[in-house]
Amino acid sequence: MRIATAVLVTALTVTAARAEQASDRYAPEAGSVTGIVAPQQATARRHMVVAAHPLAARAGLEVLDAGGSAVDALVATQMVLGLVEPQSSGLGGGGFLLHYAAANGGVTSLDGRETAPAAATPDMFLGTDGQPLPFFTAVVGGRSVGTPATLRLMVEAHRRFGRLAFTDLLKPAIRLAENGFPVSPRLADLIAAEGERLKHDPVTAAYFFDAAGAPLRAGATLRNPAYADTLRRISDGGEDVFYRGEIAADIVAKVMADPVNPGRLSASDLENYTVIEREPVCNTVFAVEVCGMGLPSSGGIATLQILGLVEPWGIEHMSPQAPETWRLIGDASRLAFADRERWLADPAFVRAPVAGLLATGYLSLRAKLLDGPNAMPEVTPGQPAFDDGALWPMPPAGVTPELPSTTQVVIRDDAGDMLSYTGTIENGFGSRLMVRGFLLNNELTDFSFAPTGKDGAPVANRVEGGKRPRSSMAPTLVLRDGVPVLAIGSPGGSRIIGFVAQALIAHLAWKKPVAEIVAMPHLLNRFGPFEVEAGTAATALVPGLQALGYRVEVQELNSGLAAIAVTPAGLEGAADPRREGAVLGR
Ligand code: GLY
Numbered sequence: 103m104r105i106a107t108a109v110l111v112t113a114l115t116v117t118a119a120r121a122e123q124a125s126d127r128y129a130p131e132a133g134s135v136t137g138i139v140a141p142q143q144a145t146a147r148r149h150m151v152v153a154a155h156p157l158a159a160r161a162g163l164e165v166l167d168a169g170g171s172a173v174d175a176l177v178a179t180q181m182v183l184g185l186v187e188p189q190s191s192g193l194g195g196g197g198f199l200l201h202y203a204a205a206n207g208g209v210t211s212l213d214g215r216e217t218a219p220a221a222a223t224p225d226m227f228l229g230t231d232g233q234p235l236p237f238f239t240a241v242v243g244g245r246s247v248g249t250p251a252t253l254r255l256m257v258e259a260h261r262r263f264g265r266l267a268f269t270d271l272l273k274p275a276i277r278l279a280e281n282g283f284p285v286s287p288r289l290a291d292l293i294a295a296e297g298e299r300l301k302h303d304p305v306t307a308a309y310f311f312d313a314a315g316a317p318l319r320a321g322a323t324l325r326n327p328a329y330a331d332t333l334r335r336i337s338d339g340g341e342d343v344f345y346r347g348e349i350a351a352d353i354v355a356k357v358m359a360d361p362v363n364p365g366r367l368s369a370s371d372l373e374n375y376t377v378i379e380r381e382p383v384c385n386t387v388f389a390v391e392v393c394g395m396g397l398p399s400s401g402g403i404a405t406l407q408i409l410g411l412v413e414p415w416g417i418e419h420m421s422p423q424a425p426e427t428w429r430l431i432g433d434a435s436r437l438a439f440a441d442r443e444r445w446l447a448d449p450a451f452v453r454a455p456v457a458g459l460l461a462t463g464y465l466s467l468r469a470k471l472l473d474g475p476n477a478m479p480e481v482t483p484g485q486p487a488f489d490d491g492a493l494w495p496m497p498p499a500g501v502t503p504e505l506p507s508t509t510q511v512v513i514r515d516d517a518g519d520m521l522s523y524t525g526t527i528e529n530g531f532g533s534r535l536m537v538r539g540f541l542l543n544n545e546l547t548d549f550s551f552a553p554t555g556k557d558g559a560p561v562a563n564r565v566e567g568g569k570r571p572r573s574s575m576a577p578t579l580v581l582r583d584g585v586p587v588l589a590i591g592s593p594g595g596s597r598i599i600g601f602v603a604q605a606l607i608a609h610l611a612w613k614k615p616v617a618e619i620v621a622m623p624h625l626l627n628r629f630g631p632f633e634v635e636a637g638t639a640a641t642a643l644v645p646g647l648q649a650l651g652y653r654v655e656v657q658e659l660n661s662g663l664a665a666i667a668v669t670p671a672g673l674e675g676a677a678d679p680r681r682e683g684a685v686l687g688r
Contacts, residue, residue: 152513152677153511167688170265177260196543220371223566239363241528250542280330283323289320300534303535309326354368399572407438434469477650500549588667597626616675624661627652660680
């Protein structure tokens with residue numbers, strides 16, 4: 103499956119460097135961490151793609167250069183990401199797409215979320231003692247696998263917004279899977295850090311470890327003929343070969359026959375999977391319209407709440423260097439997370455007061471709670487209005503670990519179509535099960551492990567058959583006068599909300615360019631300690647935050663922000679310097 107050599111690194115370095123010369127206003131620096139030189143900041147006039155790996159961005163750029171649409175480029179980019187960044191997203195996972203169509207000015211959001219098998223039950227993440235399972239006991243194996251959704255999402259997005267033949271969009275990934283690609287330093291580090299968990303499935307182990315059982319090193323050439331074969335079958339037979347044929351059978355067999363942790367997936371779960379068009383959630387803040395993904399993602403709603411809570415306090419006049427500024431953002435985030443935990447889950451199963459949570463009157467009331475010099479001593483969920491006018495009881499808080507994961511792509515094409523896509527297989531390497539060259543997700547652990555609160559009342563985000571687990575993914579488009587001026591998003595589990603909200607505040611209120619907003623140090627509050635990014639200037643704020651009454655934890659905060667701004671001078675793109683992403687454009 104692989105040959106250890108670093109020769110390809112040099113070849114790709116040269117090719118990628120040539121491919122992006124036209125776009126590089128800034129110095130091409132940080133992309134070189136992959137061994138493949140590609141800029142993490144660039145400008146362009148016509149089109150641009152930002153993705154988590156230079157080879158994926160290059161596949162997207164080639165499609166845009168060939169006259170493809172933003173969605174065409176996304177399909178090619180996602181198929182390559184599933185190969186070169188297999189720990190984050192792929193055919194075995196799902197995602198959310200927020201898309202602006204220049205032809206009619208419409209913003210569409212598509213929900214390609216993995217779904218609980220029909221046989222899933224609320225108690226499936228409880229142990230024999232009735233307590234929530236330890237996270238990795240639940241994750242590793244078949245139990246955590248939801249119905250894969252990525253391919254259906256790509257096909258549906260392409261049906262609506264594609265220009266080139268779908269089969270052509272698979273070719274870059276097929277080529278790379280057959281010829282091989284260099285294992286990136288990040289992938290190598292993550293394989294080594296995973297260790298034994300990646301050996302749960304012998305197929306996964308054989309792919310990520312050498313014959314002596316050592317983890318693949320950075321620079322080793324990795325081939326994936328099984329993935330190439332899967333893509334060729336899809337190319338020849340369409341999505342049905344994945345959702346009905348032999349591939350579906352193999353997915354189901356892998357999940358159900360897991361010797362340690364079998365799951366609940368059936369052939370009919372795959373056959374019946376559908377992508378759902380959702381109403382995007384949009385609010386006007388800082389004189390622009392910010393649109394995000396609605397439920398089952400909490401990402402858009404929570405992000406909009408944070409923005410709506412800090413705006414009345416004049417955050418644009420406050421300094422990013424002052425603890426008081428972060429008190430405001432941190433407590434706004436605590437308020438948003440309090441609401442999120444109680445109210446938000448798959449709307450097909452739970453009454454969720456989405457409009458109420460984003461209503462001006464509700465946000466004004468909640469914003470008043472931010473008055474005062476110190477950290478709020480106690481933060482509780484609010485009582486937003488429901489569409490039917492009734493006061494429905496508040497569900498109890500659940501138990502949802504939500505560790506960091508996921509990938510982010512933003513694209514703008516020649517016609518002005520623009521998209522933000524967040525894709526995932528949930529935790530790094532998902533369920534650790536591999537089928538036909540791709541990893542299966544562990545998305546079901548985005549449900550609450552505990553189905554009920556202490557009083558026995560059901561948690562909104564409990565597991566139920568056919569339900570979509572609550573997400574934090576926050577693909578975002580910002581529009582001025584109905585036209586997009588920014589596409590942004592990030593991986594990071596439930597930290598996504600803070601990463602995206604902070605970047606939006608920095609761009610919209612503090613007028614910082616995208617290159618700065620993806621790189622600035624993070625300070626997050628998810629209804630717990632104030633998390634401050636280690637090794638950054640933000641640590642200077644720790645004593646000030648402690649004096650305001652916060653418990654502070656200094657730690658790595660590994661966002662993977664990707665952003666494209668449309669400015670009067672053209673397109674400005676930026677990839678998070680904490681990861682290996684790249685910006686390519688013309
Ligand atoms: N699994 C990451 C998310 O959906 O937020």
